[in-house]
Amino acid sequence: MMNFNSNKMFFLFILFSSTLISISSNSWIGCWIGLEVNLLSFIPLMMNHNNIYSSEASLKYFLTQSIASINLLFLILLKMSLLKNIEFNNFPSILMNSSILMKMGSAPFHFWFPNIIEGLTWFNSFILMTWQKITPLILLSYSFNFKFLVIIMILNAFIGAIGGLNQTSMRKLLAYSSINNLSWMIMSILISENLWMIYFIIYSILNMFLCYNFYILNLNYYFQIFFSNMKIMLKLSLMLNFLSLGGLPPLLGFLPKWLLINFLMNNNLLILNFIFIMMSLILLYFYIRIIFSSFMFNHFKSKWMNLNFKNFNFFYIMNMIFFSLLGLPLSTLIFYY
Numbered sequence: 466m467m468n469f470n471s472n473k474m475f476f477l478f479i480l481f482s483s484t485l486i487s488i489s490s491n492s493w494i495g496c497w498i499g500l501e502v503n504l505l506s507f508i509p510l511m512m513n514h515n516n517i518y519s520s521e522a523s524l525k526y527f528l529t530q531s532i533a534s535i536n537l538l539f540l541i542l543l544k545m546s547l548l549k550n551i552e553f554n555n556f557p558s559i560l561m562n563s564s565i566l567m568k569m570g571s572a573p574f575h576f577w578f579p580n581i582i583e584g585l586t587w588f589n590s591f592i593l594m595t596w597q598k599i600t601p602l603i604l605l606s607y608s609f610n611f612k613f614l615v616i617i618m619i620l621n622a623f624i625g626a627i628g629g630l631n632q633t634s635m636r637k638l639l640a641y642s643s644i645n646n647l648s649w650m651i652m653s654i655l656i657s658e659n660l661w662m663i664y665f666i667i668y669s670i671l672n673m674f675l676c677y678n679f680y681i682l683n684l685n686y687y688f689q690i691f692f693s694n695m696k697i698m699l700k701l702s703l704m705l706n707f708l709s710l711g712g713l714p715p716l717l718g719f720l721p722k723w724l725l726i727n728f729l730m731n732n733n734l735l736i737l738n739f740i741f742i743m744m745s746l747i748l749l750y751f752y753i754r755i756i757f758s759s760f761m762f763n764h765f766k767s768k769w770m771n772l773n774f775k776n777f778n779f780f781y782i783m784n785m786i787f788f789s790l791l792g793l794p795l796s797t798l799i800f801y802y
Contacts, residue, residue: 479506487600493541496604503600504530511589518584529577533567540564558610569601571647572620579640587680590636594643595669606654614651615737621648622740626747633687635679642710645748648741649725656728664721671710671718678703690759704756705789711749717791
């Protein structure tokens with residue numbers, strides 16, 4: 466998915482280390498330093514000589530992340546100097562939350578996210594949608610304004626679902642899906658870190674399967690699926706992964722959402738619960754639209770459409786199918802206990 470030379474491996478190692486620096490730090494300055502190291506290690510990974518959009522994407526990413534970092538550093542210094550004896554809530558906490566939300570590409574600060582992801586490789590897209598959200602989400606759980614975050618979660622759910630309806634690019638579609646899933650992730654980390662870890666791990670693995678499939682098949686746009694002549698087992702595995710990512714029961718992607726829905730019901734957050742579920746249905750609609758075009762249309766074998774199926778062995782496909790179908794036995798065990 467990318468050329469793993471020594472330089473790339475070095476920056477990848479720094480990227481993972483910087484996240485550990487941020488989440489293990491006992492001061493806000495330490496968290497900010499980890500975020501900066503993370504930014505400076507991800508930009509060289511974004512650079513790709515084969516992709517003319519990568520330079521533009523890396524510059525946009527640097528500018529947006531720098532603005533968020535400056536705001537965050539200003540508020541950290543303000544908190545340490547002027548507001549030392551004042552409880553850090555209301556307007557200053559909203560500003561700090563906004564800086565962290567901008568870091569992770571959350572609505573309404575999401576405008577950079579789909580544009581940048583369009584110029585990345587599938588491997589970098591996967592990192593941006595998964596690993597790059599770990600540090601901001603954990604920092605958000607340290608200091609948050611709940612009323613403000615409820616509005617943010619509703620915005621994420623709406624924009625992620627409605628924004629993906631008219632997308633033809635697979636990267637942008639997954640980006641808007643990521644924005645929608647971010648609303649569930651924010652809610653889960655406010656409840657429990659264990660619940661967030663379950664949600665994040667399942668979401669990351671499903672995303673990894675899809676990104677790897679699109680990379681191997683060289684699928685970048687929605688209309689390419691019309692011309693692809695995929696094998697039935699590969700179609701089935703893609704279908705299950707899409708439906709699982711959308712949260713269709715009884716597949717594995719529904720399991721963490723089901724746990725969250727239970728919590729929201731028990732705490733009488735019924736309106737928030739209703740919005741989350743309705744927006745997930747819209748998300749499922751454009752996933753099913755992709756699956757429908759893949760399964761139901763007659764495909765012709767085009768000479769210019771070169772798909773490399775040799776990289777897909779039967780064992781890998783069966784693993785994808787098995788992982789998506791794990792939801793039923795796991796949910797039964799949780800319900801039993």
